[in-house]
Amino acid sequence: MSDQAHVRTEHDLAPGEEEQHSVGERVIGYVVGLALALLLTATSFFIAGTDLVWQPSIPVALIVLAIAQMGVHLVFFLHITTGPDNTNNVLALAFGLLVVFLVVGGTVWIMAHLNQNMPPMDQIMPMRR
């Protein structure tokens, strides 16, 4: 609905709706994003198999790379910025992160306590008699 009547304040734009740069600039933005994403992906695959780094650091490195990957997607493809025209999107992102944190964190915590009310196994065995 391209309707002149639902006016938007300029602080209320959807991603990709910000004032249009020239096509060239936009293409460069996407290409940079793609390059970064590819670089991060390649690094992850490389790190996972390598023995050049201290082995226990590999999972941490993978997590860091994954988070960086999300950041690249958000900035270059979903056009999340910190500008005032992006309040809605940043809030939505924050809500999403909060939910993910609650559900994942809660799940890990709950499942770690799964067997709290079970008597220890070595006591069960003698009880069997």
Place this chain on the structure above:
Amino acid sequence: MLGKLDWSAIPFDQPIPLIAGAVVLVAILAVLIWVVVKGHLPYLWHEWITSVDHKRIGVMYILLASVMLLRGGSDAIMMRIQQAVAFQSQGYLPPEHYNQIFSAHGTIMIFFVAMPFVIGLMNLIVPLQLGVRDVAFPTLNSVGFWLTATGALLVNLSLVIGEFARTGWLAFPPLSELSYSPGVGVDYYAWSLQISGVGTLVAGINLVTTVLKLRTRGMNYLRMPMFCWTTLASNLLIVAAFPILTATLAMLLLDRYLGFHFFTNEAGGNVMMFMNLIWAWGHPEVYILVLPAFGIFSEVVSTFSGKALFGYRSMVLATMAICVISFMVWLHHFFTMGAGPDVNAIFGIASMIIAIPTGVKIYNWLFTMYGGRIRFATPMLWSVGFMVTFIIGGLTGVLVAVPPADFMLHNSMFLVAHFHNVIIGGVLFGAFAGFEYWFPKAFGFRLDERWGKLAFWFTFLGFYVTFIPLYIAGMLGMTRRMQHYDVAAWRPWMLVAAVGMAVLTIGVICQVVQIVVSIRNREALRDRTGDPWDGRSLEWATSSPPPVFNFAFNPDVRGEDAYWDMKAHAKQQQLEHDRPEYQDIEMPRNSPTGFVCAFFATIMGFALIWHIWWMVILGGIGAFATFVVFAWRDHDEYVIPAEEVARIDRINIEERRRLVSMAGAV
């Protein structure tokens, strides 16, 4: 060729589903033949099936919900009768049939009654309240509706072809795994929910975007009607929670179809992970349902008290608080899993905290009524009935949120009474209040008040007579989902509950009669002004039913209760100011995308259930092709010329002038 499908899938030996199925089939065929013979097919196709008008889609959602309410209600009647007679005997329903009925009942009532009812009302009303011409994604909206209908169709299909799940409405493993449920029942359940879940997610995205992005001039967040706020909160929850359901069911399906071991007993699967995930969706889900109902009550209470909503800002805050806290309590559904005192205590406390914003809301409604000039029209009756009933349901909720108490009451009839108490007393009463309140807006005539009030009183009383006994039976130790029992102490309460069910049924019949009577008398009940209840928000500023474009001019909003304001000003100025120049309006074109998509989704869902792989591929290709065709179309809008807009708008203005001058004369 046909996978697992053969003649043994039709339950020739079970008369009840077969006869029920045959009756429904004949009814559908009769309606279809009538439609075709009378030449209504083009009208239905152009005006409804392919419509992308949010009002039409909303009405279709509500129609779907109403039809499914009758189906789910029949299941309920059968279960109540079974438990009334199955004392020290097998009753009339064999266990495998009884188990299918309670599973279908829960699934249908939550996913295909409560959800479409509230989504339908939101679709119908929110754009009007925001003062805009449509939702953000009109065609997507239609896709969402038709996918929901696909899910409902598949569930009903299971009545005559194959069987439905016997696992309860959440299909807990390991019972729902292949080793214990080898039939197609769980597959019917899971694929219906996967397909309709996509529809729900789409509806959620659409409504969130609509509230955030499409508001008329001056409609800033803190001027939005309460129903728009609760719509926002509820749909944010949909967007956040439904993917969890989809992922969980996908894992269950992987277990069943491809031999994975997410939730199996063997090979490192963990059934408790299913409980955890399904309730991480399940608790937000109950607030997805009840928040819109809270919004409806807010509108109704303030309209029929003739006062602005008391504590509007605290109401907004309470709504958003519930939105967040509802993600922090899910473990209260499995306290007895044994996660230990720390975990149980934290989640128990969080569950009690969520009752606080809910309590704030109750007080706000009470203070809105306090000192108001209250009119007890039918929507208001439902709202007051809700307040009384929901308080009881909320209190029993807080009770079972106390872990030690829950160890006694978990999965007892007490729990069954609790959630029916909040879902019937909250969601269903809300849906009915909204239905009675906005019916004139949707169809241009009011509903008969006398039958409406009768329907309310029978439903209200019937509810208590049915469910108070279940609380008591639960206290006496009766567990849920019993096909038969031998304990004499429970028997009288089951008999009382069956009587209550009969009273409830009378309530439903009254509601049907009300609609029939109102359609008959529609000329006398005609709402010419568009504002039958002396409303406060913008949906009443346009005619009933509204034109396709809702508003000739998008209204200017200067404060809360936008339309009430306008009326006050208009009375002073006698509607002197003329309207500015009319302009052409562009509206989205109708599109069969939703219907065609759902058609292929139905084929694909059915084929997946029966392992007919070539048909799965066919359905998948069809659905994808539909999407491509839609994405490549050129003309997605049509123009309503300014003269036409002017003509329609002038009629409305004339009627309103008359109303104002009459009010002035009094």
